[in-house]
Amino acid sequence: MTRISVILPVFNEEKFIKKAIESVLSQSLDDFELIIVNDGSTDDTLSIINGFDDSRIKIINQKNQGPGASRNNALEMAKGDYVMFLDGDDWYCPDALKTAYGEITSKDTDISIFQIIKYNDGEYSKNSWFNLNNFSEKFEDRVFNPHECGDFLFNISVSAAQKIFRREFLVKIKARFPEGMYFEDMPFFFYTFLKAERVSIIKRYLYVRQKHDGSITESVDAKFLDTVPAGQILMEIFTKNGWYDMYMFDLLAFKVNGPRYALMGIEDKYKEELFTLIKDDYEEIKSGKYYDDYMENLGPVKRKFMLDVLNAGDYEEFMTLNQTKSSPA
Incomplete structure (x- = not known):
């Protein structure tokens, strides 16, 4: 062998x-x-x-x-x-x-x-x-x-x-x-x-x-659109295997932060597409069983990000909403 x-x-x-x-x-x-x-x-x-x-x-x-x-x-x-x-x-x-x-x-x-x-x-x-x-x-x-x-x-x-x-x-x-x-x-x-x-x-x-220019994580380009489906798969793994309650607080923060950071850094030509993917994901979360967990466990910055995405019709409107300061935790 x-x-x-x-x-x-x-x-x-x-x-x-x-x-x-x-x-x-x-x-x-x-x-x-x-x-x-x-x-x-x-x-x-x-x-x-x-x-x-x-x-x-x-x-x-x-x-x-x-x-x-x-x-x-x-x-x-x-x-x-x-x-x-x-x-x-x-x-x-x-x-x-x-x-x-x-x-x-x-x-x-x-x-x-x-x-x-x-x-x-x-x-x-x-x-x-x-x-x-x-x-x-x-x-x-x-x-x-x-x-x-x-x-x-x-x-x-x-x-x-x-x-x-x-x-x-x-x-x-x-x-x-x-x-x-x-x-x-x-x-x-x-x-x-x-x-x-x-x-x-x-x-x-x-x-x-x-490290070089072609490395996956060295340039924030179209590959970072996949931070959304990767996060969705991650949530499914934790819920199906009984790990969700054990790691809920850090898991939800981790899931939100990946696409959030990607949206901040991704090339301008992909921002609207990534925003739409995030919004669709959040709309699905809002209608599901875990939405209250997000609202109760996310810190003020991440919670505001999620709510701003949900309340915005497009990326431009989101940017206007997101520029206002979040309230203290």
């Missing part, structure tokens, strides 16, 4: 894909399969992939379906005891697989989370999100239940690439990424993390995330 299945979805990554693949093939742990999903690339990505001659590489060549479907297709093919994810513009540190495998097997966890370091134009940098700073010393060198993280659950990095998963666990809980949208990591993380019984963290940098 293969120890680790590394899943690498790629779309038009000709500038970076060679380094990503080489970082896997040169790992100190060599018992792995590398499943590369070419998601309908139109540049030279596929020819670069085909230039590698290594029996550990498996290639799925498909029409463009997006990152969620690409990862799901690879998961169905995966044979490893454990699963790790890599993005086509990033790379692993040399001992990443060995260290992650050693952690998850020695502690018998469902998920183990490691540190990511960022890279930008020759310089490395750290941030609290990828540095696991929210995990205090009491979480180090031991196994814990995810519900122990309740007071900072929504401040944990959702990146699938920052974790190693026991594949049997993913199969058992029928874990899948949402398809047809970006920000697919977010619902996947909360579902898998809260379904896990045993989790651990690794305070070592195993993964390098490259």
